[in-house]
Amino acid sequence: MKITIEDVAKLAQVSAGTVSNALTGKRPVAEATRQRIMDTIKVLGYEPDLLAQGLVNRYSRIISIVITELLELGFYGYSSALTGIQRKANELGYSIMLNFVNGKTDEEIITSVNQIRARRVDGIIWAVHEIKGNRDWVKKIQSQSYPPIIFLHMHPDPKLNVVSIDNYSGAKMAVSHLIDQGCKRIGIITGPLDWWESQARLSAWKDTLEINNLVPDPSLIIEGDWLAQSGQIGMKALLERDKTIDGVFACNDSMALGVLNTACELGLSIPKDILVVGYDDAPEAAYYWPPLTSVHQFLNQSGQTALEELHDIIETGKKGITYPIQRIIQPELVIRKSSMRIN
Amino acid sequence: MKITIEDVAKLAQVSAGTVSNALTGKRPVAEATRQRIMDTIKVLGYEPDLLAQGLVNRYSRIISIVITELLELGFYGYSSALTGIQRKANELGYSIMLNFVNGKTDEEIITSVNQIRARRVDGIIWAVHEIKGNRDWVKKIQSQSYPPIIFLHMHPDPKLNVVSIDNYSGAKMAVSHLIDQGCKRIGIITGPLDWWESQARLSAWKDTLEINNLVPDPSLIIEGDWLAQSGQIGMKALLERDKTIDGVFACNDSMALGVLNTACELGLSIPKDILVVGYDDAPEAAYYWPPLTSVHQFLNQSGQTALEELHDIIETGKKGITYPIQRIIQPELVIRKSSMRIN
DNA sequence: TTGTATGCGTTATCAA
DNA sequence: TTGATAACGCATACAA
Numbered sequence: 152m153k154i155t156i157e158d159v160a161k162l163a164q165v166s167a168g169t170v171s172n173a174l175t176g177k178r179p180v181a182e183a184t185r186q187r188i189m190d191t192i193k194v195l196g197y198e199p200d201l202l203a204q205g206l207v208n209r210y211s212r213i214i215s216i217v218i219t220e221l222l223e224l225g226f227y228g229y230s231s232a233l234t235g236i237q238r239k240a241n242e243l244g245y246s247i248m249l250n251f252v253n254g255k256t257d258e259e260i261i262t263s264v265n266q267i268r269a270r271r272v273d274g275i276i277w278a279v280h281e282i283k284g285n286r287d288w289v290k291k292i293q294s295q296s297y298p299p300i301i302f303l304h305m306h307p308d309p310k311l312n313v314v315s316i317d318n319y320s321g322a323k324m325a326v327s328h329l330i331d332q333g334c335k336r337i338g339i340i341t342g343p344l345d346w347w348e349s350q351a352r353l354s355a356w357k358d359t360l361e362i363n364n365l366v367p368d369p370s371l372i373i374e375g376d377w378l379a380q381s382g383q384i385g386m387k388a389l390l391e392r393d394k395t396i397d398g399v400f401a402c403n404d405s406m407a408l409g410v411l412n413t414a415c416e417l418g419l420s421i422p423k424d425i426l427v428v429g430y431d432d433a434p435e436a437a438y439y440w441p442p443l444t445s446v447h448q449f450l451n452q453s454g455q456t457a458l459e460e461l462h463d464i465i466e467t468g469k470k471g472i473t474y475p476i477q478r479i480i481q482p483e484l485v486i487r488k489s490s491m492r493i494n
Numbered sequence: 495m496k497i498t499i500e501d502v503a504k505l506a507q508v509s510a511g512t513v514s515n516a517l518t519g520k521r522p523v524a525e526a527t528r529q530r531i532m533d534t535i536k537v538l539g540y541e542p543d544l545l546a547q548g549l550v551n552r553y554s555r556i557i558s559i560v561i562t563e564l565l566e567l568g569f570y571g572y573s574s575a576l577t578g579i580q581r582k583a584n585e586l587g588y589s590i591m592l593n594f595v596n597g598k599t600d601e602e603i604i605t606s607v608n609q610i611r612a613r614r615v616d617g618i619i620w621a622v623h624e625i626k627g628n629r630d631w632v633k634k635i636q637s638q639s640y641p642p643i644i645f646l647h648m649h650p651d652p653k654l655n656v657v658s659i660d661n662y663s664g665a666k667m668a669v670s671h672l673i674d675q676g677c678k679r680i681g682i683i684t685g686p687l688d689w690w691e692s693q694a695r696l697s698a699w700k701d702t703l704e705i706n707n708l709v710p711d712p713s714l715i716i717e718g719d720w721l722a723q724s725g726q727i728g729m730k731a732l733l734e735r736d737k738t739i740d741g742v743f744a745c746n747d748s749m750a751l752g753v754l755n756t757a758c759e760l761g762l763s764i765p766k767d768i769l770v771v772g773y774d775d776a777p778e779a780a781y782y783w784p785p786l787t788s789v790h791q792f793l794n795q796s797g798q799t800a801l802e803e804l805h806d807i808i809e810t811g812k813k814g815i816t817y818p819i820q821r822i823i824q825p826e827l828v829i830r831k832s833s834m835r836i837n
Numbered sequence: 838t839t840g841t842a843t844g845c846g847t848t849a850t851c852a853a
Numbered sequence: 854t855t856g857a858t859a860a861c862g863c864a865t866a867c868a869a
Contacts (some may be wrong), residue, residue, distance in 0.1 A: 155846055166856045171848055178849095181854060198612045202554065203846035205545045206861045213591075230573045233592075241594055246613065248556075248591050249576075251584055269541045270589065379781040408781045415783040438722040438751045440758040440783060498862055509840045514864055521865090524838060546862035549845050 154197045163191040174199065205271055214240060214461065215248045215272040217263075219279045226377065227404070227433045228450055229278065232303065235454025236276060243462050248272065252279060261291060268298065274461040278303040281347045299464040299473075301457045306347045307477055312464065314457040314478045318348050321446040321482035322355035325400050325428045328444070328484055330363050332426055332492040334398030338371040340385040340410065342402050349374075352402050352430070371396070375406050382409025390417070397425055398490075404429040404436045407443055411489070427489045437487060444490035447483045456480070497540045506534040517542065548614055557583060557804065558591045558615040560606075562622045569720065570747070570776045571793055572621065575646065578797025579619060586805050591615065595622060604634060611641065617804040621646040624690045642807040642816075644800045649690045650820055655807065657800040657821045661691050664789040664825035665698035668743050668771045671787070671827055673706050675769055675835040677741030681714040683728040683753065685745050692717075695745050695773070714739070718749045725752025733760070740768055741833075747772040747779045750786055754832070769833045785830035796823050 160167040165184055172178040173188045180188075191197075205211040216236060218229060240247045248270065252263040267275060277289075277300050289302070289311070301312045329337050339356045342349035357367040370392045375381035382401050386409060389396055401407035407429030414421045421427055421441055429436060432447035460476050467473050503510040508527055515521040516531045523531075534540075548554040559579060561572060583590045591613065595606040610618060620643050632645070632654070644655045672680050682699045685692035700710040713735045718724035725744050729752065732739055744750035750772030757764045764770055764784055772779060775790035803819050810816050 153846085156848095157846080167846090168848075168857080169855060172855090175848080179854065184854085198608050200549075200614065200846050201612045202545055202548045202614050203861090204848080206543075206549055206846080206863095207848045209861080211545065237592065237594060241596065246591055246593065248589055249580065250589065251580060253584065265539075265541050269544045271543065271545050379778055383781065405778060405781075408778055412781045412783055412785075435722055435748060435751055435778070438726065438748075438755045440755055442755075496862085499864095500862080510862090511841080511864075512839060515839085518864080522838065527839085543862055546845090547864080549847090549862080550864050552845080 153200070154195050156197070156199070159188065159191050159195055159197050162195065163188045209271070210273050211271045212245055213248050213270065213272045214245045214458065215250050215267045215270070215275045217250045217252060217267070217275060217277050217279055219252050227431050228304075228448070231448075231450040232278065232454035232457075235451035235456075236458050237454075238451075239455045239458035239462075243458070245273070245458070245462075257291065272298055273465050274298050275300045276303050276457050276461060277301065277305070281305045299461060299468060301461045301464075301476075303453065303457045304348070306351075307479060308475075309477070310475055312460065312476045314453055314460060314476075314480075316448050316450070316453055316480045316482055318351035318482075319355045321430065321448065321484075322352035322400070322402075323359050324482070324484040325430065325444075325446050326356050326359040327363075328486065328490060329398040329400065329426055329428060330359070330365070332398075332490055334426055335365060336368075336371070336393060336396045337365070337398035337400060338373065338389040338393070338396050340373045340375045340382055340389075340399065340401045340406050342375060342377050344374050349402065356400060368393075375402070377403050377405060379405045379409040379412070382406030383413050384409070386410040386413040399425060399427050400430075401427065402430050404431045404433045404439075404443060404445055407436075407445070407489075408439060411439055411441075411443070422489055422491055423493050426492065428484075429489075432485050436485075439489070441489045442487035444487045445485055447485050449480050449482065453478075453480050496543070497538050499540070499542070502531065502534050502538055502540050505538065506531045552614070553616050553808075554614045555588055556591050556613065556615045557588045557801065558593050558610045558613070558618045560593045560595060560610070560618060560620050560622055562595050570774055571647075571791070574791075574793040575621065575797035575800075578794035578799075579801050580797075581794075582798045582801035582805075586801065588616070588801070588805075600634065615641055616808050617641050618643045619646050619800050619804060620644065620648070624648045642804060642811060644804045644807075644819075646796065646800045647691070649694075650822060651818075652820070653818055655803065655819050657796055657803060657819075657823075659791050659793070659796055659823045659825055661694035661825075662698045664773065664791065664827075665695035665743070665745075666702050667825070667827040668773065668787075668789050669699050669702040670706075671829065671833060672741040672743065672769055672771060673702070673708070675741075675833055677769055678708060679711075679714070679736060679739045680708070680741035680743060681716065681732040681736070681739050683716045683718045683725055683732075683742065683744045683749050685718060685720050685749075687717050692745060699743060711736075718745070720746050720748060722748045722752040722755070725749030726756050727752070729753040729756040742768060742770050743773075744770065745773050747774045747776045747782075747786060747788055750779070750788070750832075751782055754782055754784075754786070765832055765834055766836050769835065771827075771833050775828050780830060782832070784832045787830045787833035788828055790826045790828050792823050792825065796821075799823070 156167050160170050173180045173185045307313050360367040373385035375385050429443045429445040432445040436443040436445045499510050499513050503513050516523045516528045650656050703710040716728035718728050772786045772788040775788040779786040779788045
C-alpha cells in the first residue's frame, strides 16, 4: 500500500492541500500545523509521488541522454561526458535517463524521440555521434518546440543548441607539435570518416601540413574505427606504403596504442624512429610505453556545460524565447615521451 | 499544447475509453472503429503520456541503475555492465535511469533509495560496489518489498537477489596459471581492500599459493586503487621488497598497465624476467606490450542477466512470491604473451 | 461492442 | 491560514 498525501492529511488533521503547501512552501502555512505535518510525514515515511507531481506540474525533473549503439558506452569519450552530466544533474536535482536510438532511418529516429517525449522529460542531451545524413532528422527533431535539446559534441550550427569541443583546433595542435619536433612525413589514422569529428581532425591535418609546406599525401591517410586493432593494422599499412614516415597522428588513444604495439612488434623505437600523438588523453595514456602525447578534451566539462545550459533553457524557457546557445570548448595538448624527439 | 486521448476520441467520434482499448488491446474493439482510431492517432501524432499511464497502472517501465561516485563510469567494469543492461532493457521495453548515491551513511543512502522509489521505478539494479559496512543498509533497503532489487556484482547472499561474477575462481585461474608457468614468488597488487571483489581475489591468491606449497608472504601484497598509477607504484614497491619476484597478479588491467610501464622503465623484460597477469580483459589489454594475459569477466552478460532476472521478478512478482535468485557467472582466463614463459 | 463514471496522487483555484 | 473541488491524462469497472 502506498502512503499518500491523504494519509498524512488525515493523521495530521488537515486537508491534503495544506500538506502540499507545507511541503512545497508555495503558500504560507502556520508554523504549528507545519510542524505537525512534518512530524506525521516522518512517522509515516511519506514520500511524494513524482509521477503524480509530474502529471500536474507538467515537468518530470528528468533529462534524457540519447546515445546510439551498444559499444559506445565503452568508449572513453562517452563515459567521460556522462560522468560530467551526472555530476551536474545531481547538483541541479535532475535524474538522468539513458536512451538509445537504434536504426538510422528518419522514421526510426523520430519514433525513438517520440517515446522519450512521452516520458515528459524536461530536456534532451543528444549525444549521438553525427554522421553523414543525420542533419535531416536533426532538423525534424528540432522543429518540435518540446522538449529543449542540446546537441553534444556535434558540428556547431547557429540554429541549434550545441556544446562541443574544437576538434579542428585539437588536431591542429597535435600535428603542429609533430612538425615542431621535426617530422616531415606524418601519417594519420582517422576515426570512421562519416563522423564529423573524424572529418574535422583530418582537415586540420591537411591544412596544418600545407601551411608548413609539407604534402598531405593521400597515401598517408588511413581510416580506422577507433579500436586498437585498427591502429595496429593502420600502422602496418602506413609503414608498407612509405618507409620514410617519421610521425603518426592517431585520432584516439586506443588506436595510438595499436600503433605503439605494432612498433614494438616490428622492433621500431618510439620516439626514436617515429613520433606518435594520440587523441583523448584517456587516463591510461600516461602509462603506455612510451607515455603517450595526446589531446585532452575536457569531456567531463563539456558534459557539465551541456547540462548547465539545458537547465538554463528549461528555466528561462518558461518565461520567454531563448536563442541557440553555442559553447565550443578548447582542448589542450598534453606532451609526453612518445613525441619527444631524441637527438 | 499536448495532444490527449480525448482529442483523438473527439476526432474519431468515439469515447476515450474506446481509444484506450484500441491501443492496449485489452478489450475488443470493432475493426472498423479501431482502424478509424488508428488513423486519427497518426494524423494527430498522438503519443500516450507515460506519466499518466504509470500513475494509473502503477508501473513506470523504468529500471533504476544505482552506482556510486563520479569516476566509476570511467571504469571498464561499469560501462561494460551498463552496456549489457541497456541492450536487454531495449529489448524488454524498459527505460533505464541512472542514479547515484553519494555519501556513505545509512541515512543518506536510505534517502537516495526513497527518491528512486518516489519515481515509481519497476525495479532497481544495485551496482554500488560493496564495501565494509554496506551490509547494514543493504538489509534496510531490502526490508521494503517495493521495488524488487537485484544486487549486481556483490557477494552472494542467499537472502538477496544477486547476479555476480566468481571473483575467487577468476583469481584462482590467474594465480594457478602463473604457477603452472613456473613462478615461485608471485606478488599481488589488489584493488582497495574494502571492496569485496578485492578481498575475494586476494583470498584466492593466498589459497592458491598455499595449495601449491608456496608462501603467501604478506610483503608480496600491495593495495592499489584500480588506477594505473597505483600499479606503477605497486610494482616498484614489490621490486624493492623482494628482488626474486618472478610473477605479478594485478587485479585489474589498468594496474597491470602500470606494472608493464614500470618494467619498461626499469629495463626489466616481461615475460622474460617476470610474468604478469591482469584482470578484466579490457579491449585494450590485447594491445599492451606485451599483450596482457587477463581474466575475462563477461560483464556485458552479467548486466544482461541482471535485467533479465529483474524483469522476471517484476512479472511473476505480480502473481506470487519469488525466491531470491542467485546467478554466479564464471570468468575465463585469456592467455597472452605477458605470462608465457620463455625458456 | 461502446459509453459513462470513477480513481490514480498531486497541485491549484476559489471560497471560507 | 485553511478546506473543498477541480484538474492533469489515462485506464477500468460497470452499464448500456
